[in-house]
Amino acid sequence: MTPEALDTHRQSDVIDPARASAMLALLGRAGGVEPGAELPPFFHQLYFWDARPPQELGRDGHPRTGIGLIPDVGLPRRMWAGGRLRFHAPMVAGVVAEKQSVVESARHKTGRSGPLGFVTLRHEIRQHGALCVTEWQDLVYRDDPAKGQPRPVPPDAPTGEEHATDVTFDTTMLFRYSALTFNGHRIHYDESYAREVEGYDGLVVHGPLLAQLLMLMAQDTLGPLRGFAFRATAPLMHHETATLCRKGHALWVRGPDGRQCMQAEAEV
Template sequence: MDRQGDVIDPARAAAMLAILGRAQDIEAGAQMPPFFHQLYFWDARPTQELGRDGHPRTGIGLIPDMGLPRRMWAGGRLRFHAPLVSGVAAEKRSAVETTNRKSGRSGPLAFVTLRHEIWQAGALCVTEWQDLVYRQDPEKGQPRPALPNAPMGEEQATDVTFDTTMLFRYSALTFNGHRIHYDERYAREVEGYDGLVVHGPLLAQLLMLMAQDALGPLRGFSFRATAPLLHHETATLCRKGHALWVRGPDGRQCMQAEAEV
């Protein structure tokens, strides 16, 4: 098990609220919004320990080398046991829960599930399961898989836009070096996207805040990325009851989620 300590700095939380366009009313002693633990416990590896994509190389840290170059955050599940408090030291305990390999329509796939526990003042505050998928580079001319259509009939909808500055600031604040979020040439020429990719956790964060604003404090939240959203696209955050999703401008579903209160 890997252990990291950090102080839940209110200034970092205020910076995230600024990125999200929310009031920066976080002070020491305040309860943190859900999922804000992602701003802390940076894995600051030396440059020589990074892979071509800007992430820490697999096989030298917690994540084993699965032999495939492309990494994606496929989804996750969270349990909120108690709110984190800003200005107080905390510890993150991480372990690999499962690894698996299988063949998909686009070739071999590898799946890694990490379990993170966030502890503060001797109490477990958050348990998070992070699902990662690794795959081959796309072949030129290879047909793209059909993307799922997003549901309609939501009771709440909010349009959101992204730009390169927002993606860069979010990457910096979460210490996410993945080049698909800020290096457009790499995203297009190496990983085969049509532009910069909006972070899956950023979309999940927006959905969590939408759910909490509408339903009250969250006990749990699960999400799954189903299609990439690009930085030049307008997306719609949707909610119907406890179900949430992100709809792209062409009607595709980019993420689906479920809130528990």
């Protein structure tokens, strides 16, 4: 994989207040978003859809690698492993925004579970020419799980949090989040595919949705964010109750069995 050979991808989108209001409703938050209002952190995920025709999709519902910005990694399973964000200025609803994306790195590696592909995208989002958000998105690609192959042992989540909130999920919430972010990944809405092809115990809660919840917790309890970094450490299923935790600037998602599903760090 040679990221140097890849083009920069540019998009523009009107930051529709109705879409941001729908996201607040999905999250159970009161109020709406009016034109001219500042967006909550990470709400740019609702915009800049990469809408591809059916013939350009992979078996998992995502756009196939090798036909757009992301190089062909030769591996079928995609995971959003984590990311980092810098919030330079608030994004404003009702205003056109421009997004520029590049492949910052792309490499292969062999792990205990077999070959892996690592791709890091860098996105820059501007309004009126001013930089609002820089985001690094870390993607991992891997083979299908082999029959009888043991699953990775997830880390134990920390305890001793200063602030904690239990959250639940269901198929409707996952569907609505997929629709708002135009995420066609079948692990979030096709349970037979998630179980039989990718080897999960049910529908997978979106990693970015968990990151979104942690960011809002950080902003609610610490104040406006200047930066945020997160890493997924274990999948969370749609039928599980999770606990969002914060201690200082460290945040994490704890599963019902005590495993750590995500860890994060907020900068204010």
